[in-house]
Amino acid sequence: MIVTLLEPLLKIVLLLAALMTACAYLVLVERWMAAWVQDRLGPNRVGIPLTRVRLFGLGQPLADGIKLLTKAQITPSHVDKALFIVAPMAIFVAALAAFAVIPFGSVIPTEGLPAAWRLPKQISLVVAPGMDVGMVYVYAVGSVAVYGVVLGGWASNDKYSFLGGMRSSAQLISYELPLGLGILGVVLATGSLRLDAIIHQQAASGAWNVFTQPLGFVVFCVAGFAEAARLPFDLPEAEQELVGGYHTEYSGIKLVMYMVAEFLHMITASFLIVILFLGGWHLWGVTGAGNEVSWPIALVRIIVLLGKVMVVILFFMLARWSWPRFRFDQLMDIGWKVMIPWGLVNVVAIAAWIEFGGRLSAVVGLSPIVAMALGNGCVLILCWLATVVADPTSIDNRPRRALPVVGQVGQPRPGGNPPCGKTTDRVL
Amino acid sequence: MPHLLAISIIAVVLGAVGVALMLPRGAARGRLLGGLLGAVALGLTLSQLPRVGQWANDALFLVLAAVTVVSAVGAVTFRNPVYCAIWFGQSLLGVAGLMLVAGAQFLAVATVVIYAGAILVTFLFVLMLAQPEGRAAYDRVSFEGPMAAATGIVIVGLLSITIGGVLSAGPMEHHSAQAMATGVLAPQHVARLGDELFGRHLLAVEVAGTLLLVALVGAAVIVRLAADRMSDRQSAADGASAPTLRGGRSVAAESVADRPS
Numbered sequence: 001m002i003v004t005l006l007e008p009l010l011k012i013v014l015l016l017a018a019l020m021t022a023c024a025y026l027v028l029v030e031r032w033m034a035a036w037v038q039d040r041l042g043p044n045r046v047g048i049p050l051t052r053v054r055l056f057g058l059g060q061p062l063a064d065g066i067k068l069l070t071k072a073q074i075t076p077s078h079v080d081k082a083l084f085i086v087a088p089m090a091i092f093v094a095a096l097a098a099f100a101v102i103p104f105g106s107v108i109p110t111e112g113l114p115a116a117w118r119l120p121k122q123i124s125l126v127v128a129p130g131m132d133v134g135m136v137y138v139y140a141v142g143s144v145a146v147y148g149v150v151l152g153g154w155a156s157n158d159k160y161s162f163l164g165g166m167r168s169s170a171q172l173i174s175y176e177l178p179l180g181l182g183i184l185g186v187v188l189a190t191g192s193l194r195l196d197a198i199i200h201q202q203a204a205s206g207a208w209n210v211f212t213q214p215l216g217f218v219v220f221c222v223a224g225f226a227e228a229a230r231l232p233f234d235l236p237e238a239e240q241e242l243v244g245g246y247h248t249e250y251s252g253i254k255l256v257m258y259m260v261a262e263f264l265h266m267i268t269a270s271f272l273i274v275i276l277f278l279g280g281w282h283l284w285g286v287t288g289a290g291n292e293v294s295w296p297i298a299l300v301r302i303i304v305l306l307g308k309v310m311v312v313i314l315f316f317m318l319a320r321w322s323w324p325r326f327r328f329d330q331l332m333d334i335g336w337k338v339m340i341p342w343g344l345v346n347v348v349a350i351a352a353w354i355e356f357g358g359r360l361s362a363v364v365g366l367s368p369i370v371a372m373a374l375g376n377g378c379v380l381i382l383c384w385l386a387t388v389v390a391d392p393t394s395i396d397n398r399p400r401r402a403l404p405v406v407g408q409v410g411q412p413r414p415g416g417n418p419p420c421g422k423t424t425d426r427v428l
Numbered sequence: 429m430p431h432l433l434a435i436s437i438i439a440v441v442l443g444a445v446g447v448a449l450m451l452p453r454g455a456a457r458g459r460l461l462g463g464l465l466g467a468v469a470l471g472l473t474l475s476q477l478p479r480v481g482q483w484a485n486d487a488l489f490l491v492l493a494a495v496t497v498v499s500a501v502g503a504v505t506f507r508n509p510v511y512c513a514i515w516f517g518q519s520l521l522g523v524a525g526l527m528l529v530a531g532a533q534f535l536a537v538a539t540v541v542i543y544a545g546a547i548l549v550t551f552l553f554v555l556m557l558a559q560p561e562g563r564a565a566y567d568r569v570s571f572e573g574p575m576a577a578a579t580g581i582v583i584v585g586l587l588s589i590t591i592g593g594v595l596s597a598g599p600m601e602h603h604s605a606q607a608m609a610t611g612v613l614a615p616q617h618v619a620r621l622g623d624e625l626f627g628r629h630l631l632a633v634e635v636a637g638t639l640l641l642v643a644l645v646g647a648a649v650i651v652r653l654a655a656d657r658m659s660d661r662q663s664a665a666d667g668a669s670a671p672t673l674r675g676g677r678s679v680a681a682e683s684v685a686d687r688p689s
């Protein structure tokens with residue numbers, strides 16, 4: 001009993017330590033990235049305390065952490081105390097819980113170590129290896145994270161927080177649909193909800209899902225950005241309009257929990273993008289495909305997976321400093337009028353391919369994978385063209401009607417009435 | 429087993445009296461007593477549950493069961509609707525945990541996705557927008573409290589006595605072996621569930637899906653009609669007399685008009 005508990009407990013401890021450290025240092029990386037994009041130096045001073053060693057500012061996360069932990073924790077008198085405390089815990093726990101089923105490597109082999117250290121069985125590098133519904137679990141835990149945002153905004157009892165919470169929950173709920181549709185294509189093609197099975201399928205065929213389902217990849221990436229509330233989609237905490245959004249009233253360790261949860265969401269999204277679409281731990285000619293591995297291959301697989309995740313995270317950060325924030329109606333338009341139709345088209349295309357693809361590729365004379373990649377690439381281009389022609393996100397910002405001027409109702413304005421906007425009878 | 433039956437009946441009655449006392453009645457009298465009675469009832473019930481075997485599984489099961497029941501009681505006895513919704517959500521998480529312990533992985537996650545992730549968040553939206561300050565009278569008093577508690581007692585009593593009778597008839601291993609054989613707990617049960625849903629129950633799934641689609645379209649039409657009617661009335665009002673202070677649009681028009689052009 002104790003021994004069977006030991007393995008998951010060890011993994012949990014390792015994962016927690018790694019994630020917390022990664023979050024701290026990713027903040028530093030993000031600040032370096034910001035400095036690089038904006039052509040300035042960035043944090044480079046904090047090194048080893050009481051010495052003159054600076055180490056390129058690698059001590060910065062430690063200093064930040066100590067500062068945030070020792071700051072005063074202000075609980076304003078007008079808040080709903082219980083929910084004010086529960087909300088950051090909810091979002092933090094939900095963000096961490098997703099990692100129970102996300103693999104951070106392939107397996108650790110039994111052979112290759114001194115006899116005394118021989119493992120009784122292969123250890124797969126995921127906390128809960130038997131989870132048959134891993135993908136849906138991640139999705140479920142992600143949907144629970146909305147509570148932290150909504151409750152934080154409401155419990156703060158403050159207009160800015162409440163508006164931020166409302167915006168954010170509307171955004172998260174809207175973008176859960178394209179996220180699910182993006183996942184659905186991969187699940188259809190793999191025939192399993194297990195994340196390790198999805199990686200194995202890509203490794204076995206050698207064709208990553210990004211090539212065979214480019215449309216699904218685009219939809220999932222955009223929805224992942226929105227779910228992580230990263231910059232083009234960071235409406236919930238738009239500083240210029242909402243101060244800090246739902247965490248305006250938070251300070252000290254509670255604020256840290258929100259921040260860390262945000263970073264964890266980004267890391268989760270990166271892991272999912274890599275696992276679902278970029279082949280997980282697989283790299284052509286290096287890692288092999290099966291579950292029978294030697295120690296070096298096992299290590300290489302971990303490095304490949306984490307390296308890919310790091311590249312995706314860097315892309316997230318670069319996007320943050322290169323793209324202006326959407327307005328709220330643009331955000332909703334992209335979600336409902338572009339991403340959800342694209343996702344539906346993707347699911348239908350994949351389902352049709354699974355039904356008819358074999359015969360079709362035999363007729364054309366290409367191998368099924370190449371034919372699938374070509375076909376779905378065409379679907380992506382067609383979707384893109386259709387969206388560009390129909391242009392559902394273009395918005396005329398001019399007032400919808402000629403606003404009447406006092407005293408001259410119904411008379412034309414000097415210079416003529418402004419033209420009516422194009423099909424945008426929105427309420428917001 | 430008359431002994432088990434007697435304890436179950438006592439526990440259920442105690443629990444019903446406790447919940448009836450805790451329900452919001454416009455006064456705080458008896459809430460503490462009700463809570464104590466409920467705790468005793470919960471303890472009695474948990475002590476009578478059959479053990480699965482391994483202590484870790486048992487402990488997990490008991491903790492999750494207690495969380496589920498306590499949260500469910502909280503969902504009906506709290507006066508602030510937002511708190512009620514949160515308690516309900518926690519109860520759902522407890523149920524999902526129980527399903528996970530029982531091996532029904534897909535059911536557990538689907539419960540969280542659909543109930544906690546979609547339906548309850550919508551409730552929460554409405555509640556938060558509906559009562560910005562103060563509490564309405566209908567939140568402070570529960571309607572037909574004793575009757576509701578009595579109805580609860582009948583349902584819970586019947587269920588626990590029936591299930592208790594089935595469970596005490598044979599050892600637990602027998603039942604779980606049966607479940608394995610019929611496929612409820614089998615490995616790969618997602619695939620089997622999909623087969624069942626889209627094989628034997630295909631018609632029901634399709635009908636339910638169509639019904640939901642029709643409801644969605646209907647909701648969109650209703651919203652659309654209301655918006656059209658409102659904009660018609662608005663334009664009529666704008667045409668008749670401009671500076672009427674009806675709604676945000678006219679106010680905006682006025683403030684635009686005030687500006688020097």
